[in-house]
Amino acid sequence: MLDPRTAHLLHVEDDDICQMMLSREFKKAKIANPISGACDGIDALEMLRGTNGRERLSRPFLILLDLNMPRMNGIEFLKELRQDEDLKKSIVFVLTTSDSDEDKVEAYNLGVAGYILKSNPANAFLEATALLDTYWRVVEFPAA
Amino acid sequence: MVGGVDSTRSGIERDLAYTSGVVNGTREPASLAGDIRRFSTADWILAGTALFIICNGMSVCIGWWVRIPILVQLFPDAPTHFNTALIFILLAAGELGLVLRRRGVVIAMAIAVTGLASAELAEYALRMNLGIDTLFAVPFVGQNALFPGRMSGNTIACFLLICGAQVLMSKPDRGGGAATAAAVILKSLAGGIAIIAMLGYVVGLKSAYGWTDSVGMSIRSCAGVLLIFIATIAALWQRDIVDKPSLPNWFLPFLTISVVTISISLIWIFASPVARPFMLDPLYAASAHRVSLAIALSVGTLIFLGTISVLVAGHKAVMARVSEQSLRVAQARLKSTLEVSAVGTWTWDLASDRLIGDEFTARMFSIAASAAAEGLPAAAYLQVVHEEDRKDVADALERAIQLCGAYDIEYRVRQDAGAFRWLQARGRVESDGAGRAAYFHGAVIDINDRKLSELSLRDKNQQLERSNRDLEDFAYIASHDLRTPLNGINSTALCLEEDLHDSLSDESRKLLGLMRNRINHMETLLEDLLTYSRVGRTDTTVSETKLADIFDSIIEVLHPPAHIQVRVEGELPMIATASTQLEQVLRNLIDNAVKHHDKQSGEVVLSGRRVGDFVELVVRDDGPGILPQFHDKIFQLFQTLKRRADRKGTGMGLAIVKRLVERQNCRITVHSQGDGTGTQFRFKWPTLPSTRGAAETTNA
Numbered sequence: 001m002l003d004p005r006t007a008h009l010l011h012v013e014d015d016d017i018c019q020m021m022l023s024r025e026f027k028k029a030k031i032a033n034p035i036s037g038a039c040d041g042i043d044a045l046e047m048l049r050g051t052n053g054r055e056r057l058s059r060p061f062l063i064l065l066d067l068n069m070p071r072m073n074g075i076e077f078l079k080e081l082r083q084d085e086d087l088k089k090s091i092v093f094v095l096t097t098s099d100s101d102e103d104k105v106e107a108y109n110l111g112v113a114g115y116i117l118k119s120n121p122a123n124a125f126l127e128a129t130a131l132l133d134t135y136w137r138v139v140e141f142p143a144a
Numbered sequence: 145m146v147g148g149v150d151s152t153r154s155g156i157e158r159d160l161a162y163t164s165g166v167v168n169g170t171r172e173p174a175s176l177a178g179d180i181r182r183f184s185t186a187d188w189i190l191a192g193t194a195l196f197i198i199c200n201g202m203s204v205c206i207g208w209w210v211r212i213p214i215l216v217q218l219f220p221d222a223p224t225h226f227n228t229a230l231i232f233i234l235l236a237a238g239e240l241g242l243v244l245r246r247r248g249v250v251i252a253m254a255i256a257v258t259g260l261a262s263a264e265l266a267e268y269a270l271r272m273n274l275g276i277d278t279l280f281a282v283p284f285v286g287q288n289a290l291f292p293g294r295m296s297g298n299t300i301a302c303f304l305l306i307c308g309a310q311v312l313m314s315k316p317d318r319g320g321g322a323a324t325a326a327a328v329i330l331k332s333l334a335g336g337i338a339i340i341a342m343l344g345y346v347v348g349l350k351s352a353y354g355w356t357d358s359v360g361m362s363i364r365s366c367a368g369v370l371l372i373f374i375a376t377i378a379a380l381w382q383r384d385i386v387d388k389p390s391l392p393n394w395f396l397p398f399l400t401i402s403v404v405t406i407s408i409s410l411i412w413i414f415a416s417p418v419a420r421p422f423m424l425d426p427l428y429a430a431s432a433h434r435v436s437l438a439i440a441l442s443v444g445t446l447i448f449l450g451t452i453s454v455l456v457a458g459h460k461a462v463m464a465r466v467s468e469q470s471l472r473v474a475q476a477r478l479k480s481t482l483e484v485s486a487v488g489t490w491t492w493d494l495a496s497d498r499l500i501g502d503e504f505t506a507r508m509f510s511i512a513a514s515a516a517a518e519g520l521p522a523a524a525y526l527q528v529v530h531e532e533d534r535k536d537v538a539d540a541l542e543r544a545i546q547l548c549g550a551y552d553i554e555y556r557v558r559q560d561a562g563a564f565r566w567l568q569a570r571g572r573v574e575s576d577g578a579g580r581a582a583y584f585h586g587a588v589i590d591i592n593d594r595k596l597s598e599l600s601l602r603d604k605n606q607q608l609e610r611s612n613r614d615l616e617d618f619a620y621i622a623s624h625d626l627r628t629p630l631n632g633i634n635s636t637a638l639c640l641e642e643d644l645h646d647s648l649s650d651e652s653r654k655l656l657g658l659m660r661n662r663i664n665h666m667e668t669l670l671e672d673l674l675t676y677s678r679v680g681r682t683d684t685t686v687s688e689t690k691l692a693d694i695f696d697s698i699i700e701v702l703h704p705p706a707h708i709q710v711r712v713e714g715e716l717p718m719i720a721t722a723s724t725q726l727e728q729v730l731r732n733l734i735d736n737a738v739k740h741h742d743k744q745s746g747e748v749v750l751s752g753r754r755v756g757d758f759v760e761l762v763v764r765d766d767g768p769g770i771l772p773q774f775h776d777k778i779f780q781l782f783q784t785l786k787r788r789a790d791r792k793g794t795g796m797g798l799a800i801v802k803r804l805v806e807r808q809n810c811r812i813t814v815h816s817q818g819d820g821t822g823t824q825f826r827f828k829w830p831t832l833p834s835t836r837g838a839a840e841t842t843n844a
Binding site: 015017018020021024068097118122 | 631632635636638639
């Protein structure tokens with residue numbers, strides 16, 4: 001069972017200001033769960049697999065994914081993720097500025113749990129935090 | 145056709161065409177009605193005469209059978225015998241056969257006539273009675289003659305002559321050939337005999353009309369032969385002389401024979417001692433006088449007929465010259481017109497593959513004018529066409545020939561200097577009588593200037609479209625990429641404000657406030673820029689909407705302040721259009737009007753009406769108005785007329801409105817004095833007619 005207190009959050013986002021904002025919101029909401037940041041899809045995969053000298057991310061985890069990133073963007077990362085035996089069941093929320101229908105369709109096709117739009121920078125992270133907080137308290141997960 | 149002028153088809157040409165049809169095996173199945181339809185005036189003359197003679201002959205026959213003397217003879221002692229009448233009927237039938245071009249009929253009649261006439265002749269020669277005189281009818285008049293019912297010698301001679309002429313003229317080649325000339329001679333001789341007989345009756349000279357001991361040639365027979373003779377000459381005159389510039393070669397023999405016959409007959413008659421009583425006048429007693437009189441009369445006749453023929457020939461020559469002249473003038477005029485319009489003409493004889501082109505055409509294709517005028521195979525011209533266009537041209541030509549239709553194509557031809565020119569060629573295929581393509585006539589037009597400017601225009605258009613697209617893409621991407629760091633700045637500012645809230649001085653707080661303010665402004669700017677770049681890219685589906693509904697949805701979102709009344713005036717029409725875009729226009733206009741209203745209370749009014757394929761909309765308010773000198777400026781990007789501090793918008797609203805309206809190929813105008821009496825924005829918006837609009841939505 002996913003213990004809300006131990007779940008690790010992986011924030012995949014190239015903009016460091018956004019990463020900082022999310023951490024601030026977590027602190028304000030007094031959520032103690034660890035947040036790790038990856039700057040793009042490749043970085044995130046290394047962290048998830050523990051390759052390239054990185055430390056493997058502790059399970060269980062939840063991924064918060066931006067779409068517009070250099071080197072490997074969100075959609076490409078998702079495709080990789082779903083092909084990896086070990087990682088394909090990961091829970092992913094998309095948090096992005098992109099309003100395009102194509103991205104939404106593609107993301108849901110690749111099995112994201114939700115698609116959140118960063119419309120208002122002030123509220124976006126606050127709401128995302130509230131969502132995550134409620135999510136891992138309310139939702140059940142399989143034992144594995 | 146270059147140089148050729150087609151006169152109206154005379155009977156000869158039609159005969160020739162008919163003949164060649166026979167020879168080529170493409171002749172229409174023979175039909176009486178078809179032949180009658182093809183009758184010329186000449187044919188009608190002959191047919192009419194023939195029918196008249198047949199009726200005459202029938203009446204004589206009936207007279208003999210039913211024994212009515214008046215039908216049989218006009219003069220005592222000179223009845224028209226039954227056999228004579230019969231042969232007249234046969235001869236007339238032969239004439240009809242000639243006219244209807246049934247050679248078989250003519251030959252059959254000729255055989256019958258020759259048979260009968262020869263039999264009668266045999267009777268004379270062998271001095272025995274073969275019984276044919278009374279074969280068909282028993283004479284009840286003229287019984288005191290030696291051989292009752294027998295034809296006179298003159299009549300037999302005339303019949304044989306006419307019948308011979310008919311056989312000659314029934315030959316298929318009925319042009320003004322030797323056969324026609326010979327036939328005319330024979331008929332003229334017959335006519336001559338008839339004239340002499342007639343004159344004999346006039347002067348009471350029996351030997352003139354009765355060559356042998358038999359009864360003489362009856363008046364009726366004379367008349368009949370003369371009729372046939374005159375009809376033939378009249379028909380030939382009509383057919384061969386009336387439309388032709390030169391005299392046919394039967395005319396002179398005819399003239400000679402006529403003159404000779406008339407002269408001889410006159411001499412004979414007046415020299416005869418048994419002439420009319422006035423001839424016995426002592427003044428004319430001397431035969432010398434009579435002879436001189438006769439000679440004078442013949443010379444007079446000669447002069448008379450000669451003058452007629454000379455006049456005819458002369459007239460024909462003059463007419464020919466006049467028509468040649470007017471033809472030359474017309475040709476010259478045509479040539480100069482074509483030169484001025486840079487048009488050349490050509491004709492292609494498909495059977496012999498000879499393409500004749502005029503000077504201009506030759507010049508366009510770099511071919512010597514003389515060679516072009518003579519005619520070259522089409523391949524010689526095709527060779528000059530640009531390689532890339534050659535196949536298309538060949539295909540188009542082929543298609544036109546197959547369908548016997550029209551041809552219209554543009555292509556390039558190589559010029560001497562290695563450059564090429566654009567030509568437009570148009571043409572039409574002319575088919576022969578059998579529906580096969582025979583000739584290809586056409587023109588070539590030098591469209592080089594026009595085509596080059598057309599092409600350059602197309603290029604420029606494409607360039608323009610490309611740069612437009614690039615601009616749109618740029619605006620879209622730029623605004624998108626600019627927003628990310630802006631969001632970062634905004635967030636950082638927020639955080640700072642949050643963190644330093646308590647420890648900030650008033651001054652610093654104000655500074656931070658200004659920073660936040662400008663960041664928001666920039667955000668709105670970027671958003672508006674994005675909207676502007678997307679103008680027209682968004683929803684373009686056409687649907688039928690009530691303008692009133694659009695208005696209502698605008699009001700819902702806008703939430704106008706209480707002191708400003710936003711309403712609709714009059715009935716708004718129903719339109720079929722890209723409603724999303726129209727909604728954007730109206731929203732921006734109404735929003736603008738509300739935002740800039742400066743009074744305690746006021747109104748913004750929308751009205752519209754249908755004008756043909758458009759709907760004319762007006763948004764007016766009673767706000768401060770816009771000074772005339774700014775009427776153009778307000779539509780520009782990022783332009784507002786207020787100070788920075790009072791600014792409520794980014795100044796893009798009207799620019800977006802103008803862009804959207806102009807995308808529909810319409811114009812928007814502003815009417816205002818700027819003195820507080822309000823503003824009116826007027827624009828047209830296309831609306832598709834209801835049925836088409838509905839069809840578009842079902843097809844979309």
